[in-house]
Amino acid sequence: MLATLSLPRHSIKAYTKLGLHVYDPLIVNLVAPRVWGCDPEVLVEHYRRHVTFNHADIGVGTGFFLDRCGFESPNPRLALIDLQPNCLAHTARRLSRYRPSTYLRDVLDPMTGLPGGPFDSVALGGIIHCLAGDLPFKSRVFDNIRPLTRPGTKIFGYTLVYDGVPLRISRRLVHPLLNRLRVIDNTNDRSSDLHAALSARFIDCNVELIGCMALFSAVVPTAASTRQ
Template sequence: MYPEGASGHSVYTRFTLAVYDWYMLGVSNRFVWKCPTERLVAHFDRHVTDNHLDVGVGTGYFLDVCRFPSDTPRIGLLDLNPCSLARTSQRIARYKPEVFWRNALEPIELNGDRYDSISLNYVLHCLPGTMQEKAVVFDHLRKHLNPGGTLFGSTLLHTGVTRTPVARRLMNLYNRKRIFSNRDDDLEQLKAILEERFPHSGIEIVGCAALFWARA
């Protein structure tokens, strides 16, 4: 079902998704990565619009708790993992999201209009390949962004950030198990990738997480 190197996506089963919010967003973010989930939610609220595409949807936590500008946003969900898509679409069923089973590393074809915002939270560090190889995701997604729209998200970096001993050990373990693939992920590379593709961009470092945004 999953292409080679997609372990970072396939690890999210019904069981792991059931504990994800507690373990990753509750425990790991605060005590390991040193980036409390509240900071990620604030970043999401700052950039989300009511015409939004979420890529790498996880459990749908951010879409569930964020503050959309209107009560009837148009939301698209894009992921390679059908379990994540099912859980998220059910969680935010009140918004009647459009669901796209797609691989963001490949050219993306979508029906309908472009989006004013696209989010990519905790996706890059799970994708296989070098930072430059992962950058193709930005090329594929910006084609679905309206002029003036914002692509934003977060990722855990390996170098260019401060990692605690616990974060280093856990990150190394995840890389060995191919849950993460971020040994080549560097802050300066991320900055360059965004600046090469977008006229305006920025990155905030919180712990070993990079909270980024880029405007078309």
Template structure:
């Protein structure tokens, strides 16, 4: 599948300054516990288990998890990467106390960042917004591996359609989001996610909570 720039932009264009102000309530407060059946508290725990003091966050949303989680150091190095300038600015303001570096990048393309590599990389609720099949968009793992130190952990969560339980409401909402281009996860399933992680990382863990898969792996 040839991914177009329009498809890339569609997955992140919905996140404007206005919608970001509602994101925590709509997605984290309502959709997660009641539709996706993955409590936001569980995602917080996943962050806390994997976060390092030298962290890169990709697809940053509102910065909710970085704001709420406790880093294992008082002055962590935190970098934010996203294609959307509004989400970068929103998250950077929210965690301004950490003086985060910001990088506007398309994670579907190889990238290089100035400075040292990272000990943890988070990509929460990013994969299901990227165009292409899950096997195709797993290229982001390769691009991010180039930014990670030996032994570093990559972790996150993504919403799946195949091999996970979905209510009628979840099915309907996912279908609507796919039609609008907000999601691109029609063919995303657990088997492919596990396979693509196993190909690239060791100590891989994938846990299904509702229709979300929480994953991690080390290089």
């Protein structure tokens, strides 16, 4: 395990051992579909569509989607990367059948030093809305993951954005509470800014808004495609 850490962020404090055990029934299966308007099966399918057998997952949470998406190979190369040790331990146990490697890292730092070479897919699941600042500022995470990638690597994930929050009373109640508790910081996040950040760095960029959840995907370009 490698460790290169900045000061702990408020957003990771919610992921206690107890919090991780209630996270799936409370957040994934209740809040996500009923408040944010995105069924968990939609996110599982998003993973299925983009994950490869040579995969790095950043901001692993409980490993809910990795546990359900399936891999092309029964023995994938799977790297779990997170700033919260509880999340890494919980998810590694859950996915022990794949023998994942775990790395204690901060996505706000460049992702250098992981052994084994670049990955064919890299996911940023539910981590962007936990970072402080607006999306143009947060988008430096796409630069920091460059050491994990090569031309053709799939970049994908999901994040809560403010688009659609005013449309439901439940969202207008829950959204400010989570921001006030500093569990998330996404009041200034817009799906258009996410698409712009991806398009400035990658090709084949797509952002799909489902409720308040922006599902995104992109591909690391080759030198030739960059020149076009």
